[in-house]
Amino acid sequence: MFKVCIDPGHGGSDRSNRGPSCYVEADGVLAISKYLKEELESTGQFQAILTRDRDKTLTLTERGRIAARNKVDLFISQHTNAGPKGAGGTEVYYSVDIPGDRELAAKLSAAVAQVLGIQDRGAKTSESTRYPGEDYYTVIDKAQDGGVPHVLLIESAFHSNPDEERLLLQDENLRKIAQAQAKVICEFFGVQYSQQANVYIVQSGDTLWGIAQKFKTTVEEIVKLNSISNPSLIHPGQELIVGSIEVDKVQPAPQPENGDEKVRELQHILNMLHITDTNGKVLVEDGLYGPATTSAVKKFQGIAGIQVDGSAGPQTMGVIKQILAMPVTKRGSKGAVVRYIQFRVGVGIDGIFGPKTEAIVKKFQSANGLVADGIVGSKTWKELIG
Known part of the structure; x- marks a missing residue:
């Protein structure tokens, strides 16, 4: 079962974001969030957690930490937008640290824009000017730092636009937004989605x-x-x-490239390391950080003995770099590199290169036509990797 944390933005003491008529963002996004929870859980494949289910004050840090604490697979912060006169449309922000989420963000933006009949502004990132390399949006930054593998903030229309505010004041449109989001999320996680009757x-x-x-x-x-x-x-x-609201298969706003090169490189490395997805399949090197890649990263993290969160953060990439450096490893060695070697040669994983590991390494070397000295040097590494 997949876990999703849905964050209705604002609320409690933060109710100042309003439309020109009577729309209140805190209330509108709470309704969307509740509908999305209902839609996802109706599939029987999701557990959906709300950061708030009533008009309640929460800090941005608290929201991100709720997602991290519950070890969710996806965090989505719900908002509606405000801007200059005439500004309109939907847009979805993803973390600067998770470039593979661009495709998911683009599809969500396109789906919501389609059901509302408004502009699709597409997928975006927003980098902090004060802390370069970090996310501008605190709620995204805290969820990502907490290990959530997929983190998004969605702006479903501009409540500052009188025409779009009128759309947001109709409850059936709030459900349309949730249904559009649910369909894309289910598609991303490989879950069949059947919209509930309205x-x-x-x-x-x-x-x-x-x-x-x-x-x-x-x-x-x-x-x-x-x-x-x-x-x-x-x-x-x-x-x-009145039937279900149909959400046609949508095409996201044009993106500069097909998939992300850094994600594609990660997938290639995991394949080199013989790390398969949860179904034992080799990863498709498409540059998309979907469920298969997430599950493969989790498998690698479990082997390495580090935090298992599905996110290829600094710790995970650091271990990968250690392995790719192919250090000479022998009896007495300890750590994540030893754990990986134990995984590849088929001995119990404990991170300690003891007599038993040495004996199995010798068997592996003999089977591959190498000198059976029990020392993992460059020639043995070349048989382990690739």
């Missing part, structure tokens, strides 16, 4: 024709779904099933 509560003055127009369906379809015998007899408070 239920509309009839308001005074409603007609079936008007409701059908609102949900882009037909009167005949609503009559059929609800077994209505007399279409003229609907009443305020009546619940009507």
Whole structure:
């Protein structure tokens, strides 16, 4: 089961972000977050955690730490945007430290833009000017620093834009946003997604024709779904099933390249090291940091005896560099490099190059036509790697 942390931005003492009419960002994104939790958990494949489920004050650091503490696979901070007059559209930010998330961010932005009928501003990063190389958004930075492998902040429309504020004031559009996000997230994790039926509560003055127009369906379809015998007899408070909101397969905003070169290089190295994904498959070197790559990184981290979080951070890359340096390793050696050697030769992994490991290394050397001296030098390393 996958774990997702959904963070409704703002709330509590932070309720100042508002639209020109009556929209309050803290309330709108809380509704989107609750709908997203419902959509994901309906698949039976996700546990969704909310950083807040009511109007509550949380610091940005606390939000990121909630995600890290729960060891989630994905953190998504929900927001709506504000900007100059006329600014509009959706955009999704990903961490400068997780370039492989660009594709996921782009798809989320495109999906939300499509269901709302607004501009897709695409996937972006925002680097701190005060701390170069770090994320500008604290909530992204803290979640990423805490080891969350996929970290995003989504801006679903501009509440400062009167036209887009009107969209955000309609509850059915907030559910559309959540459904669009859920479909992309499920696709990313390889989970089949079937949108739940939308239920509309009839308001005074409603007609079936008007409701059908609102949900882009037909009167005949609503009559059929609800077994209505007399279409003229609907009443305020009546619940009507209006079908699921379809989210077509979307094309993200154009990106400068297909996949990320650093991620592609990581995938190539993991393949060289004979680290497969959770299904025992060799990684596709596509530059996308998806579930397969995440699971392979976790496997490597477990072998190396370091923190298992699926994120190829400094500690993980440091161990990889140690291994690729192919240091002479023999009886008495200790640490992550020894653990990797033990993994490759098929002996119990404890990080200590003792007599048992030496004996198995000798067998490995003999089987590969090498001098069986029990010392892992350059020739033995070349058989272990590649």
